[in-house]
Amino acid sequence: MLFNSLHFVLLFFPVAVAGYYLLPHQFRWFWLLILSAYFYMAFVPYYIAILAVTILVDYAAGIVISTSSGTRRRLWLILSIAANVGILAFFKYFAFIRWNLLEVGRIAGYEWSIPALAIVLPIGLSFHTFQSMSYTIEVYRGNQSPERNLGIFALYVLFFPQLVAGPIERPQNLLHQFREVHYFNYVQVSRGMQLIFWGLFQKMVIADRLAAIVDKIYSHPNEFGGLTLAFGTVLFAFQIFCDFAGYSDVAIGTAQVLGFKLMTNFRQPYLACSVAEFWKRWHISLSTWFRDYVYLPLGGNRKGPARHIVNVLIVFAVSGLWHGADWKFVIWGALNGVFVVMTGMRGGSRDGAGRLPVLVRRLATFVLVCSTWVFFRASSVGEAITIFKRLLPLRADQIVTDVGAAPLAFALFLVAFSVCMQLVRENYPVRELISCQPSWLRWAAYTAALSVILLFGEFHSRDFIYFQF
Amino acid sequence: MRTLTETAADHNAAEHRAEWPKFVVKAVIFVALGLLVAEVFWRSLGYMPGKSDYLHFAALRKAADGDRAAVALIGSSRVRYGLSAKSLLQVLPGKHFIQLGILGNGAIPVLADLANDANFVGMAICEINPAQWAEFNPAAKQPEALAYTRPQVSGAYLETWLGEHFREHFSFFSYNLFTELPRIVQHKPIPDPERPDRSVVFHDLGPKINQVLIEGWLRGTDESAARIKGADSARTLRQVRTFVDRIRSRGGDVAFVRMPVDGVLRVHEEKVFPELPRQIGGLRAAGLVTLDFAEMDGHFVCPDGSHLNPESADRFSRLVAEELLKNGFFK
Numbered sequence: 001m002l003f004n005s006l007h008f009v010l011l012f013f014p015v016a017v018a019g020y021y022l023l024p025h026q027f028r029w030f031w032l033l034i035l036s037a038y039f040y041m042a043f044v045p046y047y048i049a050i051l052a053v054t055i056l057v058d059y060a061a062g063i064v065i066s067t068s069s070g071t072r073r074r075l076w077l078i079l080s081i082a083a084n085v086g087i088l089a090f091f092k093y094f095a096f097i098r099w100n101l102l103e104v105g106r107i108a109g110y111e112w113s114i115p116a117l118a119i120v121l122p123i124g125l126s127f128h129t130f131q132s133m134s135y136t137i138e139v140y141r142g143n144q145s146p147e148r149n150l151g152i153f154a155l156y157v158l159f160f161p162q163l164v165a166g167p168i169e170r171p172q173n174l175l176h177q178f179r180e181v182h183y184f185n186y187v188q189v190s191r192g193m194q195l196i197f198w199g200l201f202q203k204m205v206i207a208d209r210l211a212a213i214v215d216k217i218y219s220h221p222n223e224f225g226g227l228t229l230a231f232g233t234v235l236f237a238f239q240i241f242c243d244f245a246g247y248s249d250v251a252i253g254t255a256q257v258l259g260f261k262l263m264t265n266f267r268q269p270y271l272a273c274s275v276a277e278f279w280k281r282w283h284i285s286l287s288t289w290f291r292d293y294v295y296l297p298l299g300g301n302r303k304g305p306a307r308h309i310v311n312v313l314i315v316f317a318v319s320g321l322w323h324g325a326d327w328k329f330v331i332w333g334a335l336n337g338v339f340v341v342m343t344g345m346r347g348g349s350r351d352g353a354g355r356l357p358v359l360v361r362r363l364a365t366f367v368l369v370c371s372t373w374v375f376f377r378a379s380s381v382g383e384a385i386t387i388f389k390r391l392l393p394l395r396a397d398q399i400v401t402d403v404g405a406a407p408l409a410f411a412l413f414l415v416a417f418s419v420c421m422q423l424v425r426e427n428y429p430v431r432e433l434i435s436c437q438p439s440w441l442r443w444a445a446y447t448a449a450l451s452v453i454l455l456f457g458e459f460h461s462r463d464f465i466y467f468q469f
Numbered sequence: 470m471r472t473l474t475e476t477a478a479d480h481n482a483a484e485h486r487a488e489w490p491k492f493v494v495k496a497v498i499f500v501a502l503g504l505l506v507a508e509v510f511w512r513s514l515g516y517m518p519g520k521s522d523y524l525h526f527a528a529l530r531k532a533a534d535g536d537r538a539a540v541a542l543i544g545s546s547r548v549r550y551g552l553s554a555k556s557l558l559q560v561l562p563g564k565h566f567i568q569l570g571i572l573g574n575g576a577i578p579v580l581a582d583l584a585n586d587a588n589f590v591g592m593a594i595c596e597i598n599p600a601q602w603a604e605f606n607p608a609a610k611q612p613e614a615l616a617y618t619r620p621q622v623s624g625a626y627l628e629t630w631l632g633e634h635f636r637e638h639f640s641f642f643s644y645n646l647f648t649e650l651p652r653i654v655q656h657k658p659i660p661d662p663e664r665p666d667r668s669v670v671f672h673d674l675g676p677k678i679n680q681v682l683i684e685g686w687l688r689g690t691d692e693s694a695a696r697i698k699g700a701d702s703a704r705t706l707r708q709v710r711t712f713v714d715r716i717r718s719r720g721g722d723v724a725f726v727r728m729p730v731d732g733v734l735r736v737h738e739e740k741v742f743p744e745l746p747r748q749i750g751g752l753r754a755a756g757l758v759t760l761d762f763a764e765m766d767g768h769f770v771c772p773d774g775s776h777l778n779p780e781s782a783d784r785f786s787r788l789v790a791e792e793l794l795k796n797g798f799f800k
Contacts, residue, residue, distance in 0.1 A: 001624050001628075006628060006631040006632055006635060007624060010631065021489070041624070042627075043624065184492075185488075186488040186491070189492060190492070193496075406651045443495065446499055447503050447506065451503050451506040451510075454503060454506075455641065456645060459645075
């Protein structure tokens with residue numbers, strides 16, 4: 001079920017919220033569990049079995065890890081991680097691994113015989129696998145006591161607001177919230193609703209509108225000139241931001257309406273002054289996951305500068321692979337790693353770049369990030385290289401013909417609007433400012449915002465980009 | 470226990486419960502007002518709710534049940550553009566032609582649906598398309614329009630059901646100010662949401678756009694050819710014969726038609742799908758009436774290579790009707 005679907009907006013969400021607050025506290029977790037299973041099964045029902053395996057393995061592992069010590073404890077952690085990674089590898093990476101083995105065999109002159117399996121990737125597999133893994137790791141580290149109630153643990157993995165595209169929560173933040181009593185709180189509910197509306201606006205009005213132009217340009221990059229391709233890439237940068245940040249806002253807002261607090265996932269990423277800072281603002285729940293469970297265990301920056309660079313590159317390459325089973329994602333991740341090493345590890349304001357005006361640093365960072373998005377959006381590495389080759393010369397006369405005057409104007413307006421909103425959110429406590437206004441003004445503004453979504457929004461429920469991961 | 474999200478003012482649970490009705494009333498007014506503003510806006514400009522093709526398809530499909538005069542036209546977009554129910558009716562009055570073509574989909578899933586439905590007692594004119602025939606997999610997901618004709622317990626069905634009914638009742642669901650603003654500013658006519666018989670008329674947008682379309686079809690043909698390489702089209706032929714036998718057992722029949730293609734696309738299709746003459750031969754050898762546009766008189770114009778223009782669609786439809794009459798298909 002998509003957040004921008006009628007099914008969610010008109011049926012699921014109102015029923016979920018009403019049922020949640022009407023039920024006595026002791027039944028609420030069960031209500032949320034049923035809702036979450038229904039939410040997931042609305043996509044492909046039988047994929048819930050994969051989640052059930054993950055839940056059972058990690059539930060058992062958590063308990064055994066907490067009651068054992070030494071090698072046995074370590075062994076159970078390894079078993080749990082292997083099971084999670086194994087599921088991920090089979091469903092997400094089998095075809096990729098097979099293709100690579102066949103290519104290696106071909107180059108080496110061997111004829112391998114690896115059967116092709118028609119595996120469809122379960123929606124959001126990478127997200128809930130990572131969330132489940134963080135539980136066993138935290139139990140192993142002693143930061144989280146094991147959850148003995150299988151239902152509540154299942155809810156931790158399945159919790160519908162963040163089930164298919166995060167934010168990837170830690171057990172310390174989420175698990176205890178399922179046991180707490182949440183009263184209907186007008187302020188929290190209305191703030192949650194504000195976030196939901198803002199998220200839907202970003203998705204339906206900005207992201208899906210830009211998507212139409214981006215798809216057109218990226219479906220046949222050979223037919224467009226350099227400026228059009230560059231423009232398409234900039235639009236994609238805003239499309240993916242509004243798509244994913246929009247999803248995260250709806251997820252966080254939905255949870256907030258129910259009384260839960262999820263972690264922030266985006267903090268105005270395109271206002272970052274370096275690529276390193278960009279990654280502290282973009283998909284924060286994943287960045288911190290990799291920091292805590294991959295980068296720091298590898299040694300972080302504690303083992304000398306050379307090892308630090310290697311660790312950063314490893315983390316970003318793996319992060320790229322997490323996004324998709326394709327070399328283009330690995331290159332996308334590795335490129336980000338290279339840029340982080342180049343721009344983020346040189347002492348911030350002490351180096352030359354630090355003396356440049358903020359606007360110049362932000363623009364330079366944006367250009368670097370956009371150059372990596374080419375690999376992310378292109379259909380293959382080869383196509384990404386073709387796009388880079390066609391970028392020059394940048395001829396201004398083609399873009400109006402390629403895109404059309406009206407779509408071009410709308411797209412520029414949407415991009416400018418998104419930038420302005422990021423600037424406003426960066427500098428002002430927007431939600432506090434809204435809550436200070438008189439009631440009639442707030443409700444008039446909400447009605448106007450809803451009308452804008454209804455007039456300008458895309459209603460043909462386009463999938464969220466990050467669902468595929 | 471107090472939650473992390475509570476503020477200092479949130480102590481009293483009873484007080485919180487009392488806030489419920491206030492919030493619900495405000496939310497309902499807010500949503501109703503928003504919907505009203507959007508709907509009134511579009512209607513004031515003359516825009517009316519759109520027409521749901523799924524609902525239309527389902528209604529036509531249901532109308533075919535129990536109707537011995539029903540002749541279902543099944544196939545891809547080529548059938549929707551190229552077989553006009555109106556033109557067919559002029560040659561064969563008394564028949565009830567039902568346009569069940571689905572854009573982007575082959576004929577066989579609909580043929581299978583008609584064959585497996587005991588209530589369908591009519592006839593069918595079915596498109597032959599080598600790519601879509603070789604790709605047919607009875608276990609695969611049905612085309613959405615067809616799947617929608619039977620209620621299912623699934624999230625996807627519910628979403629489609631809601632969406633299609635919204636489309637039929639609310640203008641804001643079918644139109645978008647981004648795309649419509651140029652039309653509004655330039656005072657251009659508002660699109661007509663009428664739906665006479667699901668046949669689609671090809672609008673020729675000129676050689677430049679047609680060239681882009683032709684290139685797209687050529688690419689699509691290559692992709693299809695690569696996908697079906699090694700597929701067992703003889704198996705599909707056997708399945709098709711089973712479907713025809715079921716329809717015949719209820720007094721109906723099925724005729725097959727190869728829809729016109731034009732120019733480089735025709736040359737390319739004949740090159741990459743060499744099994745096409747064998748498929749046509751196989752159908753004829755099985756005693757099934759099979760028409761091939763290439764054997765008909767005249768040239769049929771497809772401006773984009775793949776879809777007939779209105780004049781050719783009318784001529785082709787009449788010719789198909791005459792050929793079927795000549796072949797004794799409607800005896």
